[in-house]
Amino acid sequence: MSVVAEIKCPHCNAPLSYKPGEVLFTCKYCGFTGYIDLTVQFKVAHSILEPKLTREQVEEIVHDWMKSGFAKPRDLAKKAKIVEEDYVLVPFWLISVKATTTYRGLLERTGAQIEKSGKIDGDYDWFVVAREGIDLPPRIFDLPLEARRPFELSSLPSGIEALNAELDLDEAKSKVEHEIEVYHVERAKENVDTFIDQNTTFEFGDAIYVHAPLWFFNYEYRGSRYRMIIDGSEGRILLGELPPIDVGIL
Secondary structure, eight states, X not given: OOOOEEEEOTTTOOEEEEOTXXXXXXXXXXXXXXXXXXXXXXXXXXXXXXXXXXXXXXXXXXXHHHHSSSSSOTTHHHHOEEEEEEEEEEEEEEEEEEEEEEEEEEEOTTSSOEEEEEEEEEEEEEEEESSTTOOOOSSOOOSOGGGEEEOOGXXXXXXXXXXXXXXXXHHHHHHHHHHHHHHHHHHHTTTOSEEEEEEEEEEEEEEEEEEEEEEEEEEEETTEEEEEEEETTTOOEEEEOOOOOOGGGO
């Protein structure tokens, strides 16, 4: 069992519970956000992607997804059963960054070794999950940034929990550097098979701390479980695991 510690919210003096490893809190009484180390000031804008969809609306999205498409068993919508669901505000860092990768390598797929060099650059608004243990698809660019607004506790649906963050901004930037470097290497592999050298530089811009409403579902189909993750703001399906298609049930 994890140990739960307690501090007082410096804004409303309400008790705040937190677990080891968490670095940022959001008070469930007044909405104030700050570092659990109260000697450190929180100077970053805190936003939220507006929660718009009810449980019934999200479950309808899940059901419609199960009925549509050609890569699914035909009886999926009829036989699948939602066995677990969770609705939480997941903390992210949204970091603006310009990244440039230069590389040199060998193209070998044609049978001959041809030395090639190139450059990959991009301007990104990069999402980093601010908690460990939340399994989300890599490089989430599909969250509706246009719906972002200042975080206000009073406008949230009842019963939804704003999770605390376990990554501070410096740790998030380190993760951004790693993820973008991997992404650029994947793109560079279109031109080379073996790298001789590579280097990536970063120019960081603004950073925003943002909570996003996410629905997590586990559904059961023919004795196995599969996961779905739905954006609770616009209803976009961020993850939808599919059962294998059995030719005998097509």
